Amino acid sequence: MVSIRDVAKHAGVAISTVSKVLNNYPNVSEETRIKVNESVKELNFLPNSVAAALSSKQAGRIALLINLNTRTQAIDEIDMRYLSGAINKAAELGLDVNTLFFSMFEGKTEEEIVRYLYSQSIGGIIIYGLSKNDEVLQSVLQSQIFKSVVVDAPIVNENTSCVSIDQEQAQYDVARKTVLDNKCKSILYIAGKKNGYVTEERIKGIRRLAEEMELDLLIREGDFSERMARKIAFDCARKKDVIVCASDLMAIGAMRALMEMDIFRPVCGFDGITLMGYAGKQMNTVRQGFAEISEAAVEELHYLLNGGEGRKLTLDYSIVRMQYLDIIC
Amino acid sequence: MVSIRDVAKHAGVAISTVSKVLNNYPNVSEETRIKVNESVKELNFLPNSVAAALSSKQAGRIALLINLNTRTQAIDEIDMRYLSGAINKAAELGLDVNTLFFSMFEGKTEEEIVRYLYSQSIGGIIIYGLSKNDEVLQSVLQSQIFKSVVVDAPIVNENTSCVSIDQEQAQYDVARKTVLDNKCKSILYIAGKKNGYVTEERIKGIRRLAEEMELDLLIREGDFSERMARKIAFDCARKKDVIVCASDLMAIGAMRALMEMDIFRPVCGFDGITLMGYAGKQMNTVRQGFAEISEAAVEELHYLLNGGEGRKLTLDYSIVRMQYLDIIC
């Protein structure tokens, strides 16, 4: 295994000089910089990230904290895209990644969690799927011990950024398109989980639309569950012209109910997951680029780790019509 | 941050003694062992795994190599279960995990891959979804530089174990049950991918069944694709009594075709994924415990890293009937 020492010897300079070149420090002459870089290439040197982490004390190691959805298991797709987006981007930026699940911290205190992260020499974390009920993780964020990026939850402080699409506007847009396409006068809105940050934003969006277009609006809580959405649709769909759902999964549930009741109502969803293809219908949905969101989160964490200050980032989305052939081909 | 030095001081012993206790080395008296353990608890000490990895030179760091299925995106569920099973078990055993995707190694040479793994101080790898076409990864395994566990591919040598269910028997079992339940005389078998290790085993299973029960057997390659399976079913389903598919996803495709053709044929699948619920029908399938398989793989790697020798492990499976209500409730 070729180490930084070998490179130094080969280039005829000191170890620290090599280190400076590798980490793009200023005080190195262009001449030696080139010499070192050549040696690096010739020897195929790749710095040992473990040693680097130990030495520089938590600089390039980050943790991905994922809230695996064990109840509604069908939406692994979202977590998987988050994961692969983050891991790929991290590799690109030279960050080491540690994937962790919320379940590993169940019943643990804030102190225990912090200690564990310390023991892994972790300097920054990205949190996916945080809800208001995760008090312990919330206080880890508040403590600001780690640089953090929160996906889809509005938490910002000096060391914490948040990344998300504009949920309010997206819900407004997709619902508006569906309403206009079908000339509706009343809406059944099946909302998400009670304490979800995202849920509230989306409700604001649908409320704004209803006001602007003077639509009759009925809101029910679907808890992001297909089954619940199905039940709600059974109970309320007849009375309304269109069904707007806060997730694709719930949209599937609603469509099931409509098919069983043998009535037609336009339905729209939210997320743009592939699973949609299996419902056998087509509909409007908000396509969130989960991988892209995750990549942005890693970049943002990288920025924080390099001294940046916490901020709120808003990403783009698009309204698309999903249909069977789009997906399977 | 409390380090091993603090523990040593607190317990009134040398640093190395603490290290020995932590790693369960033999030459320590029961007395000091207890003393040290008490100090560890009092100080809430958690060893820094990065420093340990650096010092002990690749001992507790393993890589998960996952072949993300980008074409048929619907089966993220399987990879997700593999991942969570492995990560949880690794945490339990005190192993550090690095999650990597095949795509990160595309176009890379064996040497580059090895160097990268070295740079991460990785001592062992687990490979999911390896096929005969992945020549570079194959040669990494052959080189035996890393202790390895291969899931679902029959590669064994001194430093490599493989873990899998008995594919041949499982295919035999699920098809047999379906045939007996429906009194069939002929089978359409939609097989998997051409160069898949698993595909061949399953074909053996269906062949054995056909011989034993004197059934007419037609085999077609479905490439694990829903769309391909749908097409095959369109072309061949009428002529046969039952459709046996080498994956749940293909079973969905076949069922779609049957519905469109408005004919009935019993269908059986393989995997037991949740996605099945969305097909709206019920059928027999082989339930593989993906998380359990993955846990076993990590345990096996742990065994190899501690000096064990490569071997072949076969795990259990069950034949189940999947149906809508099972899944959503």
Next chain:
DNA sequence: CTGTTAGCGCGTTCAG
């Protein structure tokens, strides 16, 4: 059985 010592590979002062 215990303590001392020397690294692991790298980052980072601080003289020169």
Next chain:
DNA sequence: CTGAACGCGCTAACAG
């Protein structure tokens, strides 16, 4: 602008 020297937290020989 360069290089020697120290330390990160831990493991592993070796001495005592």
